[in-house]
Amino acid sequence: MAESTGARLKGAATVGNGLSAAGRRVMAIDEIGVIGALLAICVFLSLTSDKFLQTTNLINVSRQASWFGIMAVGMVFVIAMGDIDLSVGSILMLSSVSMALLLRNGQPIVLAILAGLAVATACGFVNGILSVMLRIPTIIVTLGTLSLFRGIGLVITDASPVSGYNHLFNTWFFKYIGGKDPIFEIWMSVWVLVAVAIAGWVLFSHTAFGRRVQAVGSNRQAARFAGIRIARYRVMVMTLMGFIVGIAAVTVLAFNRNGSPTVGEGDELKVIAATIIGGTALTGGSGSVPGAVLGALIIAIIQNGLALLRVDPSWAVAVTGIVIIVAVTLDYVIKRR
Amino acid sequence: MADTGQPDRELIRLEGITKRFGGVTALHDVSFGIRRGEIHAVVGENGAGKSTLMKILAGVHQPDSGSIILRGEEVTITDPLHAQRLGVSIVFQELNLFPHLSVAANIFLNRELRKRGGLLDHRAMAEAARGVLDQMGVALDPRVKVGKLTVGERQVVEIARTLAQRAEIVIMDEPNSALTASETERLFAILRRLRENGLTIIYVSHRLEEVFAIADRISVIRDGRYHGTWRVQETSIPEIITAMIGRRLEEAFPVREPVPPDKPVVLEVRDLRKGDKVGPVSFAVREGEILGFAGLEGSGVSDVFHILFGLEKPSAGEVIYRGQPGARVRGPHDAIKRGWGLVPANRRDEGLMLNWSIRRNTSLAVLDRLLVALGLIDRAAERDLATGYVRKLNVATDSIDKRVVNLSGGNQQKIVVAKWLATGPSILILNDPTRGVDVGAKSEIYHLCDQLAREGLALLFTSSEVEETLGIGDRVLVMAKGRIVKEFARGEATKADVMFWMAGGAAAEETVPDPGETLAPVAGGDSGAVA
Secondary structure, three states, X not given: OHHHHHHHHHHHHHHHHHHHHHHHHHHHXXXXXXXXXXXXXXXXXXXXXXXXXXXHHHHHHHHHHXXXXXXXXXXXXXXXXXXXOOOHHHHHHHHHHHHHHHHHOOOOHHHHHHHHXXXXXXXXXXXXXXXHHHOOOHHHHHHHHHHHHHHHXXXXXXXXXXXXXXXXXXXXHXXXXXXXXXXXXXXXXXXXXXXXHHHHHHHHHHEHHHHHHHHHHHOHHXXXXXXXXXXXXXXXXXXXXXHHHHHHHHHHHHHHOOEOOOOOOOHHHHHHHHXXXXXXXOOOXXXXXXXXXXXXXXXXXXXXXXXXXXXXXXXXXXHHHHHHHHXXXXXXXXXXX | OOOOOOOOOEEEEEEEEEEEEOOEEEEEEEEEEEEOOOEEEEEOOOOOOHHHHHHHHXXXXXXXXXXXXXXXXXEOOOOHHHHHHOOEEEEOOOOOOOOOOEHHHHHOOOOOOEOOOOOEOHHHHHHHHHHHHHHHOOOXXXXXXXXXXXXXXXXXXXXXXXXXXXXXXXXXEXXXXXXXXXXXXXXXXXXXXXXXXXXXXXXXXXXXXXXXXXXXXXXXEXXXXXXXXXXXXXXXXXXXXXXXXXXXXXXXXXXXXOOOOOOOEEEEEEEEEEOOOEEEEEEEEEOOOEEEEXXXXXXXXXXXXXXXXXXXXXXEEEEEEOOEOOOOOOOHHHHHHHOEEEEOOOHHHHHOOOOOEHHHHHHHHHHXXXXXXXXXXXXXXXXXXXXXXXXXXXOOOOOOOOEHHHOOHHHHHHHHHHHHHOOOOOEEEEEOOOOOOOHHHXXXXXXXXXXXXXXXXXXXXXXXXXXXXXXXXXXXXXXXXXXXXXXXXXXXXXXXXXHHHXXXXXXXXXXXXXXXXXXXXXXXXXXXXXX
16 A cells, blocks of 8 residues: 555656656757747737738748848857947948949849948958957947948948839849748748858857857957967957848848948847847857847847837837847846746 | 963854755764964865855855854854854955955945045045054055955955954955965965954865964864864874875875986977066976976966967077977967867866856867868767766766866866867976865876876976975976076975075075075975875
8 A cells, every 4th residue: 555655656756757857858948038038929919919920910020030130140159259249230231232332333233242242241350350450349349330331331322222223123133032932922031041040050059160159258268278269260250240241231132122321220239139139148158049030030029019019119119128128037037047 | 472361262163063055965063163363274175065164154154053152152144244243254265356446445345434425435444444454564555456456465455354344253265276475475474463463264275285384273174074173283284184085195196207218308498588587498308207397476387388388479499399390389279289288277267168068168179170071060079078088087077068167176177187188189288287176186187197198298287386296297397587497306306495496596585585484384294295
């Protein structure tokens, strides 16, 4: 009798352990906090707005998320390395208006794209090299280039939208890169995000490059002692950030069609917020590419949701801030347990 | 001095203190007393529970059972502020000062003196701070920013802070780990003076020599249990070590055979200089040889190591590696490529990614060798590497995915060593590898060095504890003011000989304060340990 009770108790304990082990495994996923926040927001919006779950709405949200998401993938590297890039919005603008100007001047599309990527990559390189050579933190350098790059963009566009190539709107570039794929009818920029995110995740989490980037962010001095060439890595990562913004710029221009001198304004904060919501430590040393993509999704969904709920646009700005703080806190609290 | 009240009366007594953290019993039935006006050392290996005990005294932790009797009355210390009101203050291992604030502002932090109207009374605080510093016999300007002070001076400010809080009992947790020899001397002079003023000091440390130089009595904690109290005059370092680790440590240092002169020279350095800080320095090390370096901080030993590893640039000099001249490296990456490793002096700042797992720390310097197709890291190979070194070096951990911040100092140091062994070095430079490591792990590190030398590595070794360098080096080069001033063969020198040359040889009298009083007992205690 006593023995069977004991056995039963033991069995119950095993089941309990099994459950808690599974639970622990779920809780051990690094992105659990951001996934939880995302689900909570989605449930809330689907209950309060009947439009939220409609396919067209979701597809539009995904487009907005894709631009932040692409840039956030690069930002994961930058922040995990202990740096920051405040100039991404300006690089996005300078790169896309450069492409638009070349198209207006009758240059081939492929050349314009390559030039746009080159401009963005060069901007990132400038950020990195200035920080390393002048020994100034990237937060200061990019605070400067935030204005510098946008200023250059304003000069070359006379601060007005760049248009005058309507005859190109039927080409593959504007039709497909700026449109939806013919099979799934999903925005091409979303597919670009998927590709960038997978490549970024592999690079960040599974290569020596990514590991060393995190080493630099975790303990710069120890990384130097371990033979990592800090300056070289920092320049490489800032350059990579620029290149990735260039990819975002190509998809943005393809969708917007005309080059806008206001595009990307304030994007740096959203991209940084997406990265941090996604679990990348602002102190450096670790990060998550999938998390950053989810973070970008959260940012886009919040903006979409506030519009659907007809919140006063001014209030929407304030609410966005609150949600960012809540999401980061949630993640922090869960990880702290 | 002899008649300050009743010297034998206990100021504080611990009775049956037990403390558990989860399932782990950190302290088990610890009972002993501390007398008024004594310097009472508490020693034990890392993880023995001495820090937990101190935190209980300082009110950071509360015991699960047992009692604290202070001035004859049982007290329950609820929090650190309460402990301070009872006159018990703690100076923590990590200095808790604010570099941008002045000495006076640090001393009066959170208890600022105010003028009527609420503005800070800077003058009154400076005067009061000066009073406290005078009492300690220290000439330090209270208006200076703490950031401009040396580590030793900061320690003084920390103590001054506790005195300004009218502490009667000051607990010092590993106070000297970052201090140079002369700074330690100055600290000890201050502690002795405070003892004469009637302060009671509880001194927690690893460094037994220093404990023997400063303490009146020594209590030993081992595995959370109390293992006795000794008067310093009536015990010896070996006896205390035995109490600390529970076994006799007769063969602390490995027995080394002389290196045969026909072994090839692996590394030769000729006329290395760096400005007027280093050089000219020339030496050669053979395959299988452990070359010891002895020198005070600033003597140039660390600079020579850093230059060899490419962390600092020399102004002149030739490095010859396996007969090839021009072997100076351009940076650590270059040194690693060549098969050189450096176990740095400061594992927290220079050796480890504290928030990273054992696995990631172990593989960091050899990622290039763990790659499979497309440049991806081979996780299985990485795990095997880490597991292999955890076993080989006897690292106490349940998983290679454990973060190194959660390991003890000795195990952390083993991970740093593992990282460098993983590179398969032919030359391994060890810069104070036993700093902050418990006695058992120290012995393991000595034997590992011996084993590596037997496998044919050339080792350059230095330690902040001279007898280690003597005990492990096949030869010992003594450096002072950037130059090699003396070379000893194994067994040729005593610690006192080396210390004499470290302090500059004939010029020693001027540079070392008070050698008669302070160095003698250290050397005396040590001769017991080596014999």
